[in-house]
Amino acid sequence: MVSKNIINYLGQRHSYAGVNCITIISAFYENELKINVFKKLFDTIKKDNKNITTRRWMKEITLQNIDNWAATCARKVSLTNAQNYDVIVFRSLRGENPIHFGLYINYMRMFHLEEGAHSMITSIDNYWRERIYAVYRHVV
Numbered sequence: 001m002v003s004k005n006i007i008n009y010l011g012q013r014h015s016y017a018g019v020n021c022i023t024i025i026s027a028f029y030e031n032e033l034k035i036n037v038f039k040k041l042f043d044t045i046k047k048d049n050k051n052i053t054t055r056r057w058m059k060e061i062t063l064q065n066i067d068n069w070a071a072t073c074a075r076k077v078s079l080t081n082a083q084n085y086d087v088i089v090f091r092s093l094r095g096e097n098p099i100h101f102g103l104y105i106n107y108m109r110m111f112h113l114e115e116g117a118h119s120m121i122t123s124i125d126n127y128w129r130e131r132i133y134a135v136y137r138h139v140v
Contacts, residue, residue: 005032006111012119021101021113025087028103028111029138033085037073037138063089063096063133074136079124082135088124091133102128104135 009028012019019027026038066089070076077086082104090100102112105121110128113119124132 006105006121009111010119010121012113014113014115014117014119016115019113019119020115024113024119025101025103025111029085033138035138061098063091063098066098067134070134070136074138076134077137079129079132079135083137085138087136087138089133089136090128090131093131098133099131 006028009024012024014020022038026036029035029037074087077083079088082088084104084106086104088102088104088110089098090102091097092099100112100114102110102124104124105111108124109121110124111119111121
């Protein structure tokens with residue numbers, strides 16, 4: 001069952017300096033699930049990247065950075081075994097860099113916030129599926 005509170009996160013406008021694909025998932029985890037798993041990831045991004053408020057962070061953070069973060073709080077699961085609120089990391093088809101984060105929602109949907117858009121729930125179609133790097137499930 002999807003939290004009825006996810007509606008509070010829909011329709012938010014993207015801003016690298018404010019609400020973006022990472023910060024909105026972090027807020028949902030912290031406020032609705034009472035889990036603060038993103039602090040270490042944010043600290044990594046901020047430490048390694050002076051341009052956190054621009055899209056440049058995607059070129060300076062590697063998938064290995066994300067794997068290192070996940071090793072402290074999550075485990076990888078397959079998309080076919082994904083459950084509500086698992087975090088999906090998307091990669092560039094041209095390199096080893098992350099390009100987007102989403103939150104898995106049952107029935108092959110995801111909650112996410114793209115650059116230039118508003119937060120929404122959409123289907124994980126072929127475009128997104130071929131860009132999935134990993135699906136992470138929080139562990140205690």
